[in-house]
Amino acid sequence: MGAAVAGSCPQCHGLWFGTGSLDMALGQPGLSAKLAARDHCCGVCALPSALDAVRCGACGAHLPGLDCPEGHGRLKQILVGGIVVEVCPVCDGVFLDRGELSKVHAAAHATECASCGEHLPDPDAGYLVDRGRICGGCFRERAKKHAATNKK
Numbered sequence: 001m002g003a004a005v006a007g008s009c010p011q012c013h014g015l016w017f018g019t020g021s022l023d024m025a026l027g028q029p030g031l032s033a034k035l036a037a038r039d040h041c042c043g044v045c046a047l048p049s050a051l052d053a054v055r056c057g058a059c060g061a062h063l064p065g066l067d068c069p070e071g072h073g074r075l076k077q078i079l080v081g082g083i084v085v086e087v088c089p090v091c092d093g094v095f096l097d098r099g100e101l102s103k104v105h106a107a108a109h110a111t112e113c114a115s116c117g118e119h120l121p122d123p124d125a126g127y128l129v130d131r132g133r134i135c136g137g138c139f140r141e142r143a144k145k146h147a148a149t150n151k152k
Contacts, residue, residue: 081107
């Protein structure tokens with residue numbers, strides 16, 4: 001997995017994966033672009049927040065701002081597999097704190113639905129969401145709930 005890392009932070013030991021590098025490292029083509037398309041969220045309460053916000057509007061937590069090492073501005077925080085990772089909305093680069101690579105790898109290669117426990121037949125089956133990989137049935141259920149909430 002280490003061959004795809006574009007850089008590391010000597011202070012926090014975090015890893016920067018440039019465009020498509022995380023996809024190659026995890027054997028999941030298109031993963032970085034899917035992550036970059038998600039909404040920015042608070043690292044404490046995981047609720048959506050504005051990318052330029054200093055504090056979360058929901059819980060008041062301080063939102064640290066990391067900048068893209070390739071000069072594209074502030075990184076978005078997103079929830080994946082139960083952890084918060086930083087993603088560049090411009091180049092799809094991904095920054096993972098120390099220890100997060102193995103957690104993202106586990107979520108990306110899960111063999112059971114994180115919601116109902118149903119067996120997923122292969123690593124490409126299901127949908128990678130905030131809590132991990134879920135089956136099609138649970139994904140459709142989430143989509144229905146999301147649509148109902150947005151109608152109000």
